[in-house]
Amino acid sequence: MELTPRLKTIGDSIEKCDVIADVGSDHAYLPIYLINNGKADKVIATDINVGPAEISRKRIKRFRLEDRIEVRVGDGLKVLDNDEADVIIIAGMGGLLIQSILSESLEVAKSADKIILQPMRDSRLLIKWLLDNSFSILEGKIVKEKDKYYEVIWCCYDEKSRNDVNEINEVYYYNNTFLLHEYIDKKIVQYTRIIEQMKASNIVDGEARMKECIKELNDYKEAKKWLSLNVER
Numbered sequence: 021m022e023l024t025p026r027l028k029t030i031g032d033s034i035e036k037c038d039v040i041a042d043v044g045s046d047h048a049y050l051p052i053y054l055i056n057n058g059k060a061d062k063v064i065a066t067d068i069n070v071g072p073a074e075i076s077r078k079r080i081k082r083f084r085l086e087d088r089i090e091v092r093v094g095d096g097l098k099v100l101d102n103d104e105a106d107v108i109i110i111a112g113m114g115g116l117l118i119q120s121i122l123s124e125s126l127e128v129a130k131s132a133d134k135i136i137l138q139p140m141r142d143s144r145l146l147i148k149w150l151l152d153n154s155f156s157i158l159e160g161k162i163v164k165e166k167d168k169y170y171e172v173i174w175c176c177y178d179e180k181s182r183n184d185v186n187e188i189n190e191v192y193y194y195n196n197t198f199l200l201h202e203y204i205d206k207k208i209v210q211y212t213r214i215i216e217q218m219k220a221s222n223i224v225d226g227e228a229r230m231k232e233c234i235k236e237l238n239d240y241k242e243a244k245k246w247l248s249l250n251v252e253r
């Protein structure tokens with residue numbers, strides 16, 4: 021079974037371990053891939069909804085992996101014990117939902133060797149929360165799938181780490197690659213367009229949003245300049 025680049029990037033990044041938890045697994049594609057590629061002895065596939073969990077169970081049965089992949093229904097990390105999973109994956113959800121899943125079961129999150137996050141939005145707020153709560157960002161990557169860009173963040177709890185940064189731009193935490201530059205260019209085009217549209221439509225009460233967009237635009241422009249000077253690619 022081939023995975024899409026987004027999930028494959030996550031799966032391939034994992035070194036062999038005992039137990040991986042895929043939180044909000046939905047279709048169980050990733051757990052099946054992880055077992056078939058020898059990444060873990062056991063995978064726990066969780067979902068808050070019964071429907072996706074049932075679909076996962078059927079797919080797991082079809083692959084005859086019932087003894088290696090356990091499906092649990094429940095909210096976030098609440099279905100896991102401390103120290104139960106070496107690696108925790110939370111992918112395909114909003115950054116604020118991921119943040120609340122982590123904060124509601126902080127001890128479980130702290131006990132994992134590695135946490136892999138793939139926020140669909142609000143990655144900046146999620147990174148800020150991680151740093152404020154003593155999680156170290158190990159790596160960040162942009163992955164492209166057709167014309168969509170996805171952000172993947174690898175982190176772990178580190179009691180010694182502390183955050184004294186107030187202003188956070190997510191792109192500084194990502195590998196300096198061509199894809200990151202493409203992603204920033206897209207953001208610059210996006211915010212330029214939004215600002216032009218707001219100016220043209222003269223929206224009442226739009227001043228705060230306008231200021232926000234101008235700040236975002238300038239932040240991405242500044243990041244682009246900085247990353248261009250510190251080329252890795």
Ligand SMILES: C[S@@+](CC[C@H](N)C(=O)[O-])C[C@H]1O[C@@H](n2cnc3c(N)ncnc32)[C@H](O)[C@@H]1O
Pocket residue numbers: 027043044045046047066067068069072094095096097110111112113117121
């Ligand atoms: C868009 S799917 C992502 C599926 C898969 N992780 C991926 O990246 O392709 C989000 C899944 O997360 C589940 N979900 C949402 N909130 C959750 C929570 N608090 N705990 C566990 N699962 C949750 C949803 O039911 C849904 O199946």
